[in-house]
Amino acid sequence: xxxxxxxxxxxxxxxxxxxxxxxxxxxxxxxxxxxxxxxxxxxxxxxxxxxxxxxxxxxxxxxxxxxxxxxxxxxxxxxxxxxxxxxxxxxxxxxxxxxxxxxxxxxxxxxxxxxxxxxxxxxxxxxxxxxxxxxxxxxxxxxxxxxxxxxxxxxxxxxxxxxxxxxxxxxxxxxxxxxxxxxxxxxxxxxxxxxxxxxxxxxxxxxxxxxxxxxxxxxxxxxxxxxxxxxxxxxxxxxxxxxxxxxxxxxxxxxxxxxxxxxxxxxxxxxxxxxxxxxxxxxxxxxxxxxxxxxxxxxxxxxxxxxxxxxxxxxxxxxxxxxxxxxxxxxxxxxxxxxxxxxxxxxxxxxxxxxxxxxxxxxxxxxxxxxxxxxxxxxxxxxxxxxxxxxxxxxxxxxxxxxxxxxxxxxxxxxxxxxxxxxxxxxxxxxxxxx
Amino acid sequence: xxxxxxxxxxxxxxxxxxxxxxxxxxxxxxxxxxxxxxxxxxxxxxxxxxxxxxxxxxxxxxxxxxxxxxxxxxxxxxxxxxxxxxxxxxxxxxxxxxxxxxxxxxxxxxxxxxxxxxxxxxxxxxxxxxxxxxxxxxxxxxxxxxxxxxxxxxxxxxxxxxxxxxxxxxxxxxxxxxxxxxxxxxxxxxxxxxxxxxxxxxxxxxxxxxxxxxxxxxxxxxxxxxxxxxxxxxxxxxxxxxxxxxxxxxxxxxxxxxxxxxxxxxxxxxxxxxxxxxxxxxxxxxxxxxxxxxxxxxxxxxxxxxxxxxxxxxxxxxxxxxxxxxxxxxxxxxxxxxxxxxxxxxxxxxxxxxxxxxxxxxxxxxxxxxxxxxxxxxxxxxxxxxxxxxxxxxxxxxxxxxxxxxxxxxxxxxxxxxxxxxxxxxxxxxxxxxxxxxxxxxxxxxxxxxxx
Numbered sequence: 001x002x003x004x005x006x007x008x009x010x011x012x013x014x015x016x017x018x019x020x021x022x023x024x025x026x027x028x029x030x031x032x033x034x035x036x037x038x039x040x041x042x043x044x045x046x047x048x049x050x051x052x053x054x055x056x057x058x059x060x061x062x063x064x065x066x067x068x069x070x071x072x073x074x075x076x077x078x079x080x081x082x083x084x085x086x087x088x089x090x091x092x093x094x095x096x097x098x099x100x101x102x103x104x105x106x107x108x109x110x111x112x113x114x115x116x117x118x119x120x121x122x123x124x125x126x127x128x129x130x131x132x133x134x135x136x137x138x139x140x141x142x143x144x145x146x147x148x149x150x151x152x153x154x155x156x157x158x159x160x161x162x163x164x165x166x167x168x169x170x171x172x173x174x175x176x177x178x179x180x181x182x183x184x185x186x187x188x189x190x191x192x193x194x195x196x197x198x199x200x201x202x203x204x205x206x207x208x209x210x211x212x213x214x215x216x217x218x219x220x221x222x223x224x225x226x227x228x229x230x231x232x233x234x235x236x237x238x239x240x241x242x243x244x245x246x247x248x249x250x251x252x253x254x255x256x257x258x259x260x261x262x263x264x265x266x267x268x269x270x271x272x273x274x275x276x277x278x279x280x281x282x283x284x285x286x287x288x289x290x291x292x293x294x295x296x297x298x299x300x301x302x303x304x305x306x307x308x309x310x311x312x313x314x315x316x317x318x319x320x321x322x323x324x325x326x327x328x329x330x331x332x333x334x335x336x337x338x339x340x341x342x343x344x345x346x347x348x349x350x351x352x353x354x355x356x357x358x359x360x361x362x363x364x365x366x367x368x369x370x371x372x373x374x375x376x377x378x379x380x381x382x383x384x385x386x387x388x389x390x391x392x393x394x395x396x397x398x399x400x401x402x403x404x405x406x407x408x409x410x411x412x413x414x415x416x417x418x419x420x421x422x423x424x425x426x427x428x429x430x431x432x433x434x435x
Numbered sequence: 436x437x438x439x440x441x442x443x444x445x446x447x448x449x450x451x452x453x454x455x456x457x458x459x460x461x462x463x464x465x466x467x468x469x470x471x472x473x474x475x476x477x478x479x480x481x482x483x484x485x486x487x488x489x490x491x492x493x494x495x496x497x498x499x500x501x502x503x504x505x506x507x508x509x510x511x512x513x514x515x516x517x518x519x520x521x522x523x524x525x526x527x528x529x530x531x532x533x534x535x536x537x538x539x540x541x542x543x544x545x546x547x548x549x550x551x552x553x554x555x556x557x558x559x560x561x562x563x564x565x566x567x568x569x570x571x572x573x574x575x576x577x578x579x580x581x582x583x584x585x586x587x588x589x590x591x592x593x594x595x596x597x598x599x600x601x602x603x604x605x606x607x608x609x610x611x612x613x614x615x616x617x618x619x620x621x622x623x624x625x626x627x628x629x630x631x632x633x634x635x636x637x638x639x640x641x642x643x644x645x646x647x648x649x650x651x652x653x654x655x656x657x658x659x660x661x662x663x664x665x666x667x668x669x670x671x672x673x674x675x676x677x678x679x680x681x682x683x684x685x686x687x688x689x690x691x692x693x694x695x696x697x698x699x700x701x702x703x704x705x706x707x708x709x710x711x712x713x714x715x716x717x718x719x720x721x722x723x724x725x726x727x728x729x730x731x732x733x734x735x736x737x738x739x740x741x742x743x744x745x746x747x748x749x750x751x752x753x754x755x756x757x758x759x760x761x762x763x764x765x766x767x768x769x770x771x772x773x774x775x776x777x778x779x780x781x782x783x784x785x786x787x788x789x790x791x792x793x794x795x796x797x798x799x800x801x802x803x804x805x806x807x808x809x810x811x812x813x814x815x816x817x818x819x820x821x822x823x824x825x826x827x828x829x830x831x832x833x834x835x836x837x838x839x840x841x842x843x844x845x846x847x848x849x850x851x852x853x854x855x856x857x858x859x860x861x862x863x864x865x866x867x868x869x870x871x872x873x874x875x876x877x878x879x880x881x882x883x884x885x886x887x
Contacts, residue, residue, distance in 0.1 A: 086727075118804070368543075370476050
């Protein structure tokens with residue numbers, strides 16, 4: 001229950017949608033924190049998330065891992081309470097403190113019962129964790145060791161090795177290039193002062209996006225948001241990240257003692273709020289986002305039995321996130337599977353979807369719309385994305401119409417603008433000769 | 436699971452709301468409905484009481500292979516069409532196989548339940564398993580095994596430990612099957628499995644969401660009611676003999692860090708009203724690792740710093756027996772043996788001194804809150820109803836689960852630890868990491884860059 005779990009990457013590529021029934025209230029606190037609130041009294045519980053632009057892309061050069069370590073330390077001693085007191089006080093009222101961490105965002109989430117005693121105790125902890133983390137020396141030493149061990153443990157996993165190599169190859173010197181968890185040697189060197197400085201600069205009120213969902217009134221939501229924001233630092237909003245440049249064509253092979261090759265193919269894709277978002281999102285459903293409806297799944301898995309999973313996605317981030325196509329296959333059919341996947345991509349870029357495929361994609365996306373907002377948790381996630389990426393408040397209301405407005409020509413043009421089948425990064429982990 | 440991208444299973448605990456409809460049609464199909472009107476959606480799940488524990492040696496993994504073949508077509512709905520029709524209706528669908536069951540689900544807008552039932556009823560009775568499509572799909576399943584087991588050192592450890600801890604019970608076999616059995620499986624094996632278990636009297640339909648129970652039952656009658664019941668094979672108990680001494684294995688696999696997995700035989704819930712031990716063991720798991728400073732985290736990770744991670748787990752609901760498990764990764768420079776000693780120390784402390792009133796109250800508070808939180812997930816509510824049904828437990832057992840947990844005393848927790856967490860019931864597996872050593876690089880071609 002430490003603040004370490006990362007958002008699953010594909011969650012971020014989900015489009016935002018909502019029924020008319022979801023009414024988002026939005027305001028700013030005097031300190032500049034942006035607040036998003038949906039009132040719902042059906043369940044006696046409250047969900048809160050507070051996000052900051054404190055993801056791994058904010059690691060200073062040579063301090064890769066600082067953002068992750070800072071995030072992980074927030075609830076390990078704060079506001080005069082030890083890590084154990086924090087964990088016990090939360091558990092005593094059945095509250096869950098969690099977090100999200102990726103290249104863009106560092107966030108803290110709280111889920112609590114909305115009954116007064118439980119809510120009061122849980123909010124008290126949230127306030128301390130966000131406003132007064134203490135970063136005790138002994139805990140820093142311990143958590144550095146755990147973070148480094150986690151990095152080493154993941155080195156056995158060919159999927160993780162491939163993912164890290166993919167971002168390195170795609171982003172070169174851009175801050176998206178290094179892995180979210182950082183670099184063991186750099187982590188060793190981090191000091192308490194590094195953490196305090198990073199915390200003050202990034203976990204500030206002007207940087208904060210507060211989302212609340214559940215069983216409280218507007219007045220109470222305002223009071224909670226005001227209390228959270230009032231004790232944050234006043235550091236100005238962080239500067240924008242540099243824009244990524246297109247990656248040079250590269251073909252990376254990493255030997256690994258696995259039975260499968262993990263294959264990733266991609267390019268720099270799009271940012272959040274990109275005007276091509278809908279054509280790319282809907283089009284990618286046909287290519288590799290629609291599960292068993294997608295061309296990649298049909299060609300790689302159903303027709304040939306090459307892989308269990310074959311997919312593609314655009315991951316929209318603060319700056320242009322990746323387009324990624326992936327599959328895993330036994331070593332001796334790596335080349336054959338890679339060829340099928342690349343041919344499928346090449347053909348899709350050249351020809352786009354058929355009318356029938358596009359109709360199917362739109363039917364699924366618009367027909368599945370209510371499933372995207374059928375729980376407090378899902379709505380909270382969307383509030384957080386809207387706030388963090390500055391998406392328009394009516395984004396939810398217009399989502400279905402925007403999906404429906406996509407046509408074959410728009411998909412074809414958008415893909416042609418973003419992807420060149422001759423300019424891709426390819427990563428293969430496992431590869432021939434590994435066994 | 437047919438696809439890992441389909442769902443993310445939460446490990447929430449707690450019971451579903453009251454007012455569950457539970458009826459059995461004339462042909463033996465059981466229908467369980469949980470109304471929940473928060474959002475205009477529903478989830479529909481068909482559970483078959485046929486999982487890997489019902490398999491025989493030589494065809495392990497066939498339950499899961501059949502799950503894959505269920506998407507490969509009937510006469511009326513050819514291969515791929517099931518998924519296509521659900522997708523066109525805005526649905527999400529997938530399936531999952533466990534030791535105890537195989538289940539198929541669709542999540543859709545509430546007014547599309549009829550489509551889901553129509554398609555599920557069709558493939559309950561009319562599946563066509565061609566040798567040609569089987570040959571493709573078995574390759575997919577072998578890739579799934581490579582992805583999830585062969586190349587995941589901790590999964591390899593788990594698989595070996597189960598095969599060692601159980602001497603005779605079918606839980607000793609992996610759900611996905613041994614690779615050699617997959618390599619030698621035939622379309623006929625899948626057809627035999629389907630003929631044996633895919634009948635209405637071996638199935639439970641669970642529907643949860645913004646539906647009317649009466650209407651759901653009427654629809655179930657309309658689509659499943661005409662499917663004939665068939666006699667099921669006798670299920671042998673295959674009870675595991677009492678373990679007569681601890682077991683210990685070492686598993687070598689490429690990895691950077693060692694890993695330790697300990698498992699004690701433990702009971703499951705059978706008589707939900709009279710049994711007390713399964714509830715006590717659930718509380719014990721919470722005391723040991725239910726929060727970030729529960730005993731294992733506090734003692735091993737934070738104070739002694741002998742582990743970088745440690746957790747305990749126990750599942751009370753299953754058709755067969757259970758295990759109380761603890762897993763941990765040693766901190767750099769600490770041995771697996773020292774870590775095991777430290778874990779044993781924590782177990783002995785519970786056995787000797789019991790647990791505190793504060794610890795007991797803390798775990799109960801979490802159980803009570805989790806029951807509320809769980810209502811935020813329709814899917815998980817349906818999952819629990821299905822799991823209880825498959826395990827032979829009535830919906831009342833689920834409805835009263837929280838009350839039963841609240842009634843657990845500190846003495847019962849201590850007694851359960853003393854009775855079950857003993858060496859003679861213990862199996863220990865250690866991952867002995869082998870180098871991820873650099874291998875000969877692929878023959879270089881122009882423009883190819885090598886990393887590592």
